[in-house]
Amino acid sequence: MLKKMKKQKKKLAILVLLAAVLLGIAAEWMQKQESHFKENCLIRNEPGEGDYQESLNYIEEDSGEKGQIVLNLQERTLTAAEWKEILPEAEKEAEEVFRNGQQADHVSGxxxxxxxxxxxxxSVEWKLEPDIWIDLQGNIEEENLLPGQVVNATAILSNGKNQAEYSFPICLYPSENQNETNLGKKIEQYLYNQNAEEKEVELPQNMDGVALRWEEETEKPLVIFLFLGIFAAVVILWSGKKEQQDAKKRWEEELVKDYPEMVSRLGLLLEAGMSLRQAWKKLTDTYESKRKEQRLPKRAGYEEMLLTRRELEDGMGESLAYERFGERCGLASYRRFASILTQNLKKGTVGIGRILAKESEDAFSQRKTMAQRLGEEAGTKLLFPMLMMMVVIMVILVVPACMTMHI
Structure with missing residues (x-):
């Protein structure tokens, strides 16, 4: 298992190193592609891409002295031909954005x-005539606004070097919820005018001929808590089921671990001349004594044997007690073990030691297989943390490269 983990770590280290080299090569290539410096020249950004700073090293050829300088280079401006070509599209875009998806003959809101x-x-600057109907945020002042009010909007378009004006008319209309807005303002004014010294304020039942009925807007906590309760119950049930499954898995693994030793020791006692019941009692007494002295942790296989011994002491028949032992354990190996014991009661103890010795060898082989499987599972569980480490290393390598390339 350790050798396999070492091999995995070596492979991961090689992959990380290879990835770092490839990323370094790719970053250097991309840096050259993105560089603005071309054979003693600086390349300006295209119009709209913005200005940029470039850090350069220079060498004085006579003295050989070196220095560093940071240069600010403005983006390239549009030529007259480019400005003339792009202007109609810019005017159209400015008008469409201004109207906010509405028709010019009906603009509201x-x-x-x-x-x-x-x-x-x-860049765009706006001039409105008259300028009393639209505020600086673009909101239409609807108070005293007559439907169809004409406003001339002028967009002043500029790119620093060239400038042009584009005008278009629009017709303003009150929004459909104007009445609702006005009603809300009147109710607020009504409450503001009430006596502030009074503890209770009676809400208006009628406002401008409109009958009003008031209800409190609540978040309905019952529904929220009911949903949270259902969610918590589902989580608790799921977690309880998961814990039971994990506990059963651990219990079965302990049974598999205890089985070879238990069968081997029982076979030795039977070969020494003890009866099956005496050998069973001897094993459980030894286990119980070590448990009391805290020399041994609780072990699933011996706990089941202890329960079977108590059943025998309570008067249960040996054959039935051993069958119940196999059924409680549930594993095929324990069922087979119980079958061997019940046959021993019927046919006698001749050859029982050899049978149990063979069973013990098979059990040790199964335990070895289980140990290998658990080792493989441990290696698989370590794979995710190792991948996370690889991601962190990749980030450490990529981020500086991206910063260098101004990405």
């Missing part, structure tokens, strides 16, 4: 005063 269009390539 809010408009969008965008600051840039064409993916940030062109």
């Amino acid at each position: 809010q408009v969008v005063l965008c600051e840039r269009v064409k993916n940030g390539l062109i």
